[in-house]
Amino acid sequence: MSYVKRLIWVCALLVTLGPGARADDFPAVIHFGLLAVRSADEVQAAWAPLLVALEARIGIKVMPHVAEDYAGVVWALRAGDDQLAWLGNKSAIEAVDKAGAEVFAQQVYPSGVAGYASLLITAAKSPLKDLDDVFAHAGSLTLGIGDTNSTSGYLVPSYFLFAAHGGDPHRIFKRVVQGSHEENVLAVVDHRVDVAAVASNHLEEVRKTRGGAAPMPRVLWRSPLIPGDPLVWRRDLPPSLKARVRDFFLEYGAATADKPAATLAEERGNLARLHVLRFVVSDDGQLAPVRRIELFRDRLRLQSDVGLSDPARERGLAEIDARLAKLSDPVPAGEARR
């Protein structure tokens, strides 16, 4: 970095951070926000090796902060209490939109996939060949579908699959049966339903547990990938610090030239406890599919909101449509990167 460039950076930072802000004005302590997906101790214990390594790498003390809910992390980020955090897609959207955070990496599942997908399946011996076949005969078919609040079981197929064919699956199909992912898989296998929408990881799990005892259902349609959980930082962190942090996560569990094999194994072990294979680079763009789905859900809610006046509904719908249109990248980031 040339002297001039460096000077410009300093000046920019001085302007943005005000008096006393310096390029190397790193925070004394980094708080790492964590979602309490399990018990706080467990989560903390699982993340402890990573955080210790991070601390060693960036030379700043890193403290875990396990919030009691997802929003806790977002608000802590917003307040500047946390500087880094591991979030879900949904909470990452809030963090990005409201807490001045930025996605810089995402997990890759232990299977090597950077996300999951929603599937439309049918029995192995079903005469249905493809999606067109399904919608051509939808009037005489029974659909198994997930809980209304399930993203992969309901929201994703609704958005990607049924919206194009009229919207409400109840109107498209002869009959709609709602159940859990497992139930729907088994219903297809047992021919109780003709087709069913399930999440890809659940199909994998059924496959594992059944161990090939019966012919597995055929996948008629696969949704775009729903990206894995992202890592975010506060956007106002010093770029040099950001670079170090990003480098740390990208290199963690990855084989590098100077990394001893024992260290690599240890790192992979630590990641496995987090059900993570490794981290890959990502950005806010990865949130687009979930944003789209969220907006779609808002749209559904608006449409079904009987208490709303027609102009208000129209206005709301128009706004959502505008925001949908603004998500210029229709292809989820994760899928693009696969």
Next chain:
Amino acid sequence: MMVRLINRIRRRIGGKLLLAVIPGLLLGTIVMLLAFLEYSHREHAAALKLRLDSFAVTQSASLVRPLWQFDSATVDQLFHSYGDLPELLDAQVLGVDGKVLAVAHGRDPSGYQQTFRREVPLVRRSPDGDYVVGRLIVVFHDGVVRSEEAEQRLAGISVLIATFVLVAAATSLAVRRLVARPLRRLRDSLHHNAATQSREPLVWHGDDEVGEVVHAYNQLLSEINQHTRDIHRLAYQDALTDLPNRRLLEDRLSHAIVLAERQHRAIAVLFVDIDNFKVVNDTLGHKLGDELIKVVAERVSNTLRMMDTVARWGGDEFVILVESVASSGEAASVCEKIIEAVGVPINLGNNLLRIGASVGISLYPQDGTDVTTLIKSADLALHEAKGRGRNSFHFFDAGMNTRALRRLDIEGALRQAMQLGQLELHYQPKIGIASGELDGAEALIRWRRPGEGLIPPDEFIPLAEESDLIVAIGDWVLREACKQILAWRAKGMGDIQVAVNLSPRHFRQDKDVEAIVAVVTAAGVYPRLIEIELTENTVMDDPERVVVLLRQLRNRGFHIAIDDFGCGYSNLGTLRKLPITTLKIDRSLVTGIEQHDGSAQIVRAIIAMGDALGLRLVAEGVECDRQLSILRKFGCGIAQGYLLARPMPAAEFEQYFHANHGDAVAVAPSLRPALARSAPAA
């Protein structure tokens, strides 16, 4: 219109009370209403603020969690539900960056005047620290409260008006019932009593104040009554004798004069004075003197008719008003009665007093036509009486005095005459014109007064008719006639019918007829032999009564004749009803029969009418042949008159009878020429 109504209300006590009560009531109620409304307004405002606070607090509590979790759907839902809040003007939630996250507007925020604003920070308390997640701003308006208050005000005003009307009506009714109506009755009673000069008490039930007033009013009335009586007595009565006093007498006299003038009647004013009262007073003392006056007053009063007035004029003087006297003689007889009554000895304080009274008489209209003159005249007459010797009376008018004295003289003498046998009956024969035969006789009374000779009936009968003396005379005549009939019969002269004249006084009562019948029956004479003659006037005084009485007589067999027919004003209709047997044509008509064609026509008409009614016709006063011949020509049945025979004493009549009708068939020779002359040339 309105003003008149208010004036009308004002005039009534109920209205006055209402006008007094209602403004106070109205003011009180309005003040109460205003106070209530103000209180209510404050309550409402306080309640509204409380609601706002509690709403803001509860909603902030509800909003923290969704805001925390970026759950805009829930926020929207919550805000969506705010729309139902009637008091809400608007509500909004701001994010930490000041961006409006949700807005809600009141559904119908109209008619509000005031707004209340609450801003509540939305704070999430977490173990990691407190996070402000946004701000809630709620603005309430008082539109609902205002409309509630307006309703309340309306209700309040309605209640006010209803109360007002009810209280006014109740007050009005109560006042009308409890005060106005009683007062109106009292007022009407007052008006009535004032208008009719009466003092009728008011019948009242109730012992409230009004009842007490009415009671007092009634008491007052009776007191006034008593006082009025007292005043009247004091003003118009003499304290000693309780007789009317001078003033009342003058009043009554003036009233009597007015009546008498209208009815053409006479009034007598008698001025009475006790003779030598001063002596009595001086010797026996004032006390006994007063006692004497009281006795005299009582005696004088008892002498008079109810309608006459005795007044104490002062001292020992009394003035008596005798209304409607028929003649001076009547006045004189009143005086005589008074003098006689006073003359009865009086026992006064162990003294037997015999006192006399003198009376002066004045007559209306001769002696005066006004109160003062009449009394003065009577007073002058009194002095004249005193001057001529006490215990007597004297008329103001000298001529009248003479006549009165003469009348009294005759009257007194006549009474004695009956007892002394100075009265006698003469009989005038009635002759059948066609037959020349005797057809009864008319008994005519004569008074043979010693020293005066024979006094004609014209001189004493009218006097006798002024009193009941005429009845006694009539009875005597009847008795005498009966005796004569029996005597003639005993002498073989056969049954000669005798006509007897009776005065109207014989036909006043039923018992008069009975007396007649009794006399005739007692004498043992057939009633058919008695013909009772009465004048037209007797009948016409009271036709209905007389018809009844005459019918009774006729039923007994008496013959009845109308005397002097043709000169009175007989009602022919009444005549037809009379049970008469004979008509006696008045002598004036008979006398005029040959001079005036009119009389002849009347006589002829009477005869025709008598024939038609089947009556005997007797022509009276036939004095010449020409009259007789005309009467014969007219077909008159019987004649009576000097031409045929004069009235004659019974003995003379007997000679006449024997000379002319001795054979009871042949016509008297002396009559024959007369009858022959008057007979038409055959």
